[in-house]
Amino acid sequence: MSEKIKSGPGRTETRDTVLEVRNVEVTYEMGRGRARVLDDIDVAIERGETLGIVGESGSGKSMFASSLMHAVQDPGVLNGEIVYHPEDGDSVNLLDLSTRKLKAIRWEEIAIVYQGAMNAFNPTLTIGRHFTETFEAHDVDPDSGLERARDIIKDLNLDPDRLLEAYSHELSGGEKQRALIALGLVFDPEVLILDEPTAAMDLLTQRYILEMLYEIKEEYDLTLVFISHDMPIIAGFADRIAVMYSFEFVEFGNAREVLLQPEHPYTRLLLGATLDLETPLEATHTIEGSPPDPVNVPLGCSFAPRCPISADRCEAEDPELRAEDTTHEVACFFPNRSVEEIGINTADQRRRD
Amino acid sequence: MSSDTDETLLNLDDISVHYADESAIMEVIPDSVKARFDWEEQPVRAVDGVSLDVGENDVVALVGESGSGKTTLGKAAVGLEEVTDGEVRYRGTDFWELKENGQIDGTSFQQARKALQIVHQDPSAALNPYRTIMATLTDPLKRWYPDLTAVDRRERILSLFDECGLTPPREYEDRYPHELSGGEKQRVTLVRAMLAEPDLILADEPVSALDVSLRVELMDLMITLQQRFETSFLFVTHDLKHARYIAGKTGGRIAVMYLGEIVEIGPAEEVIRNPKHPYTQILKWATLPSHPDDAQKAIQATSPLRKRDIPDPVDPPSGCRFHTRCPKAREACVDESPEQYSESGDSHKAACFREIPDHQYWQSEHLNEDGEIMIPE
Numbered sequence: 001m002s003e004k005i006k007s008g009p010g011r012t013e014t015r016d017t018v019l020e021v022r023n024v025e026v027t028y029e030m031g032r033g034r035a036r037v038l039d040d041i042d043v044a045i046e047r048g049e050t051l052g053i054v055g056e057s058g059s060g061k062s063m064f065a066s067s068l069m070h071a072v073q074d075p076g077v078l079n080g081e082i083v084y085h086p087e088d089g090d091s092v093n094l095l096d097l098s099t100r101k102l103k104a105i106r107w108e109e110i111a112i113v114y115q116g117a118m119n120a121f122n123p124t125l126t127i128g129r130h131f132t133e134t135f136e137a138h139d140v141d142p143d144s145g146l147e148r149a150r151d152i153i154k155d156l157n158l159d160p161d162r163l164l165e166a167y168s169h170e171l172s173g174g175e176k177q178r179a180l181i182a183l184g185l186v187f188d189p190e191v192l193i194l195d196e197p198t199a200a201m202d203l204l205t206q207r208y209i210l211e212m213l214y215e216i217k218e219e220y221d222l223t224l225v226f227i228s229h230d231m232p233i234i235a236g237f238a239d240r241i242a243v244m245y246s247f248e249f250v251e252f253g254n255a256r257e258v259l260l261q262p263e264h265p266y267t268r269l270l271l272g273a274t275l276d277l278e279t280p281l282e283a284t285h286t287i288e289g290s291p292p293d294p295v296n297v298p299l300g301c302s303f304a305p306r307c308p309i310s311a312d313r314c315e316a317e318d319p320e321l322r323a324e325d326t327t328h329e330v331a332c333f334f335p336n337r338s339v340e341e342i343g344i345n346t347a348d349q350r351r352r353d
Numbered sequence: 354m355s356s357d358t359d360e361t362l363l364n365l366d367d368i369s370v371h372y373a374d375e376s377a378i379m380e381v382i383p384d385s386v387k388a389r390f391d392w393e394e395q396p397v398r399a400v401d402g403v404s405l406d407v408g409e410n411d412v413v414a415l416v417g418e419s420g421s422g423k424t425t426l427g428k429a430a431v432g433l434e435e436v437t438d439g440e441v442r443y444r445g446t447d448f449w450e451l452k453e454n455g456q457i458d459g460t461s462f463q464q465a466r467k468a469l470q471i472v473h474q475d476p477s478a479a480l481n482p483y484r485t486i487m488a489t490l491t492d493p494l495k496r497w498y499p500d501l502t503a504v505d506r507r508e509r510i511l512s513l514f515d516e517c518g519l520t521p522p523r524e525y526e527d528r529y530p531h532e533l534s535g536g537e538k539q540r541v542t543l544v545r546a547m548l549a550e551p552d553l554i555l556a557d558e559p560v561s562a563l564d565v566s567l568r569v570e571l572m573d574l575m576i577t578l579q580q581r582f583e584t585s586f587l588f589v590t591h592d593l594k595h596a597r598y599i600a601g602k603t604g605g606r607i608a609v610m611y612l613g614e615i616v617e618i619g620p621a622e623e624v625i626r627n628p629k630h631p632y633t634q635i636l637k638w639a640t641l642p643s644h645p646d647d648a649q650k651a652i653q654a655t656s657p658l659r660k661r662d663i664p665d666p667v668d669p670p671s672g673c674r675f676h677t678r679c680p681k682a683r684e685a686c687v688d689e690s691p692e693q694y695s696e697s698g699d700s701h702k703a704a705c706f707r708e709i710p711d712h713q714y715w716q717s718e719h720l721n722e723d724g725e726i727m728i729p730e
Binding site: 056057172174200202203204205206207208210211214229230231232233235236237255256259260269270271273274275276277278279281284285286287290 | 418419534536561564565566568569570573591592593594595597598601602625635636637639640641642643644645646648649651652653654655656658661662
């Protein structure tokens with residue numbers, strides 16, 4: 001891969017989209033109504049960038065991840081377009097592909113490391129068996145596949161002989177997570193989606209996984225979609241950030257801008273509720289109320305019922321956000337009032353203290 | 354042993370908790386066979402020689418990795434885990450002796466049991482899914498206060514709902530656990546603990562499973578309850594940020610655990626700002642800053658630990674238990690273990706030779722990555 005795009009924090013010099021999400025929504029028919037669990041998302045993911053997706057549980061982060069591979073489980077219905085632009089070759093809309101062709105793109109071009117490393121492996125099979133089954137499913141010769149797998153495992157600072165022979169209960173949480181990452185990398189994908197890769201881990205294990213992911217990204221020339229509820233992790237990794245609330249993007253843009261000059265009231269309040277070791281304890285706030293029920297999302301802005309600056313317009317009209325060609329965008333009618341009236345200690349102020 | 358033990362709410366005196374390593378296979382092998390082949394089981398030394406006092410209206414946050422023994426220490430403190438060695442004293446009376454005798458010098462076992470409550474990490478597992486919240490909460494009240502009428506019981510529960518942010522209270526009484534959010538469930542388990550009017554609550558990772566914004570909310574609730582009812586809290590967490598928040602806001606202490614020992618203890622903000630033990634320094638290093646520039650730099654930095662994985666507590670390292678991973682370890686740390694302090698007052702202490710200016714540590718050689726002594730060139 002010769003034309004590697006160096007993305008400094010936040011900005012790609014040349015636009016080179018690898019994955020494009022257009023008007024994507026996911027709905028579920030539920031007994032008590034229709035639940036929209038992804039609401040009109042538009043985003044162009046650039047080759048080589050790390051896109052951070054931050055939001056609380058139930059905000060639609062994992063649904064967004066599944067959508068990127070067109071892997072939403074039944075009875076969920078995905079509408080819109082997911083266009084993959086390979087480095088060489090023709091662009092394809094994942095929704096137009098046959099099952100066979102889709103299978104080839106999933107894992108080989110776009111891979112995902114799902115949340116919950118602890119339970120991802122079949123306890124009755126060795127880790128090596130999981131690798132060979134993956135190769136067989138993709139018509140790859142297991143021997144040559146395993147050879148590549150061994151190199152990746154070594155890059156992840158694990159002993160391939162030991163790992164491939166082991167059963168999942170013989171591995172620590174960090175080792176299991178690394179095995180899963182290795183499994184995601186075996187076909188040299190363009191895009192790697194990481195869904196809460198460090199959830200439920202000890203502090204030191206977490207740091208180790210992050211350090212390794214950083215190295216892996218450079219070494220394997222990956223585009224990362226990094227999903228987490230943990231602001232500092234996203235702050236450390238992402239070039240661009242999408243903040244999700246109630247199944248949609250409410251703020252999107254260059255990571256430093258979103259984190260240092262947040263404009264959406266939700267982003268501001270979420271940052272104000274983020275703990276670290278520097279901020280004075282009194283400066284930490286909570287967010288009143290709770291997110292809406294997916295069956296019963298408010299007509300206007302979905303954050304309006306909890307928003308300290310909401311006005312009549314917010315209840316009647318839904319603010320839009322187009323996250324395609326911009327460095328910073330926000331789905332709010334009153335970004336200036338938000339900045340003025342919702343006082344938080346921004347990270348810059350925290351650092352000065 | 355200090356002379357004012359009678360005054361102390363809870364006094365852990367040099368306690369150890371060792372578990373036999375009961376693998377399924379060892380359980381079915383007869384003892385005679387084990388003895389013949391010398392298959393003596395090595396105990397897991399979950400807690401090893403820890404002393405800690407918890408006073409009235411006191412908050413201690415126990416921090417450490419998994420396997421550090423923090424939960425075991427917490428459970429031993431509230432009498433849910435029997436100690437192998439040492440004494441757990443509730444208001445001066447040995448808890449386990451009290452259990453055996455039922456009553457000692459006017460203190461009954463029932464009283465001690467009621468005074469020490471627990472809030473579990475996973476509220477879903479802690480609530481019976483087939484019973485309404487009211488039914489689940491009525492049981493402990495009947496046990497602790499048999500004289501209360503049904504009307505009084507309901508009133509007490511509803512008023513605690515109100516205190517714990519389950520409002521309006523009447524809407525919650527007939528609900529089943531699955532009709533509650535994660536945060537609400539954890540509030541219910543707090544109500545259950547508070548119903549006993551305890552002196553101390555062990556909160557075992559109570560917010561780890563919750564969302565970021567809910568974490569602060571729930572910790573704020575615990576802080577409010579602590580201040581309003583003067584309940585002491587032992588707060589177990591793997592996250593230094595949570596320890597700082599809850600202990601910092603209540604004027605409490607942070608105790609850092611490593612492989613069954615407390616390696617550092619002190620007032621929250623002091624331990625965070627000026628960590629003395631190299632292990633605490635590493636926990637601080639591992640906590641990402643929230644500024645994107647700092648966080649980015651931090652993620653690219655290499656770990657200062659000499660070894661990644663925590664050693665097996667069945668066979669902890671000789672000398673200082675942290676010496677196999679410590680970036681500052683020297684020859685002196687390999688054989689000699691730094692003295693564990695006996696706990697008193699509010700001072701800030703670390704079990705590390707670096708705290709002793711004239712210790713031979715300072716003259717001894719550094720250790721390399723493999724734990725070998727580095728020969729100076």
